[in-house]
Amino acid sequence: MASEKKARGRFRQADREALYALALALANLAWWYLTAYGLGAGPVESYRYILGFPAWFFMSSIVGFILFAILAAAMVRFLFKDMPLDDGKGASW
Amino acid sequence: MKADMTLLAPVIAYLAAMYGLALWSNRTLARSSDFMEEYFLGSRTMGGLVLAMTLVATYTSASSFIGGPGVAYSMGLGWVLLAMIQLPTAWLTLGVLGKRFAIIGRRIGAVNINDFLWARYRSKAVVFFGSLSLILFFIAAMVAQFIGGARLFESLTGLDYHLGLTLFALSVVLYTTVGGFRAVALTDTIQGFVMIAGTVAILWGTIAAGGGIDAIMETLRQTDPALLSPFGPKNFIAKPYILSFWVLVCFAVIGLPHTAVRCMGYRDAKSMHRAILIGTFIMGFLMLGMHLCGVFGRAVLPELTVGDRIMPEITLHVLPPLWAGLFLAGPLAAIMSTVDSQLILASATLVKDLFVRYGRPGEPLPATAARTLRRAGFATTALLGLIVFAASLKPPSLIVWINLFAFGGLQAAFLWPLVLGLYWRRANGPGALASMVTGLGSFFFLSVYVKRFLGMHVIVPTLIAALVVFVAVSLATRAPDEATLAPFWVD
Known part of the structure; x- marks a missing residue:
């Protein structure tokens, strides 16, 4: 079928959105890993503290949470598109 | 511990609200023209x-409110780090299953x-196997949640275990059935x-x-200085293990049927966008807050030994009774909201399989039905x-084991049959069945x-094996026909 080769419009956009979501999850994993083990791997005596928390924890679990919640919001705001989910009248499904 | 009415008041008020919502939903149901879609x-x-x-x-579920913070109490900040790995769940589940799924x-x-699996794979064996594992696992999980809730109820109020179980288990069954x-x-x-x-209150x-x-x-x-390190006491939280947790509690959550089904139940694309935004904030806040309570509790009540007792003890120690009752309602809410979703999906699966699919597969139902x-x-x-x-009431050991x-x-x-069914044209029934088995x-x-397995949680080798078998068997057998694929690929 010719039309499906193109997979235009909604499905192409939906596939792109799925990839963005996966990429953001991987970015989150990277941030989480690098801040936690990058700042927290040394001996506890050498820790710096931010607002009472060890710096590794503050960066990975608190800043990471806020940052990626904002990035997720930005992702749906700028990269996700509004589209009808119904096929509309005359669809043969 | 003596029963305290101040403690119970928020719980009772809250159960009353559940019944109210169920009755209101039932009225919507009565007006609806399509029972299956609405119910x-x-x-x-x-x-x-x-x-x-x-x-x-x-x-x-109960584990996020009771079990997880209990482990954080003995493991320190490293366990909170582990819990925060779940942050992407909302955007990942909604985004990857995505609008295609909707x-x-x-x-x-x-x-x-299973409706999705049936339409995509046209295999009674896939649907049968899916239904069987879904119902078996859901029943076991629901029983475990109920038991956890009843124990919590008993330890906080001093009322009888069976009374607590009856009160809130029957509430869940009633409001789910009616609404x-x-x-x-x-x-x-x-x-x-x-x-x-x-x-908020307990933190x-x-x-x-x-x-x-x-x-x-x-x-x-x-x-113990190790409580402040990402590795925990005695390096318990090793890196390969914590990284494999990313697969278990983050990536593979896409495949949980009771969360996946929500990804086709929203009104429009905007609802999905908003849900990603709100869901991520709430998920992060709950995970961070609850597990931090467990860690902080170690400094407030250092002498506790039994993991699951820690959150109730801390609650009673730091909060006045009315607020403690509100907290009791928190984990009960977590339990009920998990069980009700599993119950309605298990029921949908059974009804569809028993009365619709095996009756006249593929045909629309007559109005008399x-x-x-x-x-x-x-x-x-x-x-x-x-x-x-x-x-x-009297859990069989088999259920606890399952x-x-x-x-x-x-x-x-379910993870690969769902994801590959959506994104890989060549995925077929034999492949899906072989992968599930x-x-x-x-x-x-x-x-x-x-x-x-190599220091990792066994979910990692399991999913790799299931993926390899899925691809190999699909490629070795016939491609699905165009008529089956059409609804999944023609835009």
Whole structure:
């Protein structure tokens, strides 16, 4: 079928959105890993503290949470598109 | 511990609200022209807030409120780090299953996961295997949640275990049966707010009781410096293990049927966008807040030994009774919102399989069947709920055992058939079936006999094996025909 080769419009956009979501999850994993083990791997005596928390924890679990919640919001705001989910009248499904 | 009415008041007020929502949903149901769509999926009308709340509340269960913080108490900040790995769940589940799933779900009239598998793979064996594992794992998981809730109820109020179990288990069964999916989603929303309020209250109370975060951290450092490191005491939280947790509690959550079904129940694209935004904030807040309570609690009440007793003890120690009651409602809410979702989906699966699919697969139902379906829907939900309730009163050891495998087992069975079914044209019925059997089989085998695989949780080798088998068998057998694929690929 010719039309499906193109997979235009909604499905192409939906596939792109799925990839963005996966990429953001991987970015989150990277941030989480690098801040936690990058700042927290040394001996506890050498820790710096931010607002009472060890710096590794503050960066990975608190800043990471806020940052990626904002990035997720930005992702749906700028990269996700509004589209009808119904096929509309005359669809043969 | 003596029963305290102040403690019970928030719980009772809250159960009353659940009944109210169920009755209201039942009126919507009575007016609805399509019983199956309304009862099992709320006619796909969820807005952003409700979708976010029901997704997060369904996912957060007793373990997030009781078990997890209990481990954080003995492991320190490293366990909070582990819990925060779940942050992407909302955007990952909604985003990866995505609008494709929502569009296709509408086209094929799917109200549960097996409807999707049936339309995509046209294999009775896949659907049968899917139904069997779904119902088995759900029943075991629901029983375990009920038992956890009843124990919590007993320890906080001093009232009899069986009274607590009866009170809240029957409440869940009743409101789910009467109100269907709409009641489930709406009560999940209330339950989500209760969880947030509970988390705020206990976190605030614990910080105050510990004399501020600086003082708490200092106490912890004197107790055991390892509590402040990402590795925990005795390097318990090893890196390969924590990284494999990303697969178990983050990536593979896409395959959990009770969260996946929500991804075809929203009203429009905007609702999905809003749900990603709200859901991510709530998920992060609940996970961070609850697990921090466990860690901070170590500085406030250093002498506790039994993990599951820690959150109730801290609650009673730091909060006045009315607030403690609100917190008690928090984990009960987490439990109820998980069980109600599993109950309605298990019922949808049974009703569809028993009365629709195996009756006349693929054909629309005659109008006379509407009444039969309506009765079958209510009866199946109530009956399933009562079976779970009865099993919770005197849990058979087999059920307790099965529950150990429920979370990973559901992922092993459903993740690839869902994801590859959506994104890989060549995926076919034999491939899906072989993958489900391999996934479940190897998950059982590895969990029992191997425990850890190269230092990782066994979900990792399980999912790899299930993926390899899926691809190999699909390629070795015939490609699905164009007519089957059309609803999934023609835009």
